[in-house]
Amino acid sequence: MAYFNLIMLVFLSAVVSAMALHASNSLHMVGDDFGWRVPASPGFYNEWASKRSFTVGDALLFNFTTGWHDVTEVSKEGYDQCKLGDSDKTIKDGPATIHLTNAGDHYYMCSYKGHCLKDQKLAIHLAPTVNTTLRSL
Numbered sequence: 001m002a003y004f005n006l007i008m009l010v011f012l013s014a015v016v017s018a019m020a021l022h023a024s025n026s027l028h029m030v031g032d033d034f035g036w037r038v039p040a041s042p043g044f045y046n047e048w049a050s051k052r053s054f055t056v057g058d059a060l061l062f063n064f065t066t067g068w069h070d071v072t073e074v075s076k077e078g079y080d081q082c083k084l085g086d087s088d089k090t091i092k093d094g095p096a097t098i099h100l101t102n103a104g105d106h107y108y109m110c111s112y113k114g115h116c117l118k119d120q121k122l123a124i125h126l127a128p129t130v131n132t133t134l135r136s137l
């Protein structure tokens with residue numbers, strides 16, 4: 001029985017290693033070719049996000065013209081109310097790459113007047129990496 005367990009352990013390690021090797025970090029171009037601007041239809045960015053999966057180590061690329069838009073990571077409340085918090089840091093230079101490091105929910109919005117209210121905002125769920133998942137088992 002111990003021998004069987006050992007075989008399973010070796011097998012499992014091999015599977016996990018293979019998964020880790022394949023879990024290459026992705027750069028997600030927010031909104032694809034449309035970029036980061038006021039969408040023509042509400043819910044555009046969340047629809048975009050719903051078709052993708054985001055993992056720690058990935059990055060978001062917000063493609064916008066400096067002076068026309070910006071991007072800020074905000075709290076859930078900030079996202080819901082389209083309001084920046086006092087300590088929120090706005091990235092004013094586009095295109096902007098944001099590296100995703102903490103698993104959980106993340107919220108982004110444009111701080112130009114009225115843009116967030118017209119749904120230039122994005123919510124994503126960031127999954128932990130395979131290795132992080134195993135460590136927590």
Ligand SMILES: [Cu+2]
Pocket residue numbers: 037038068069070110111112115116120
């Ligand atoms: Cu904007």
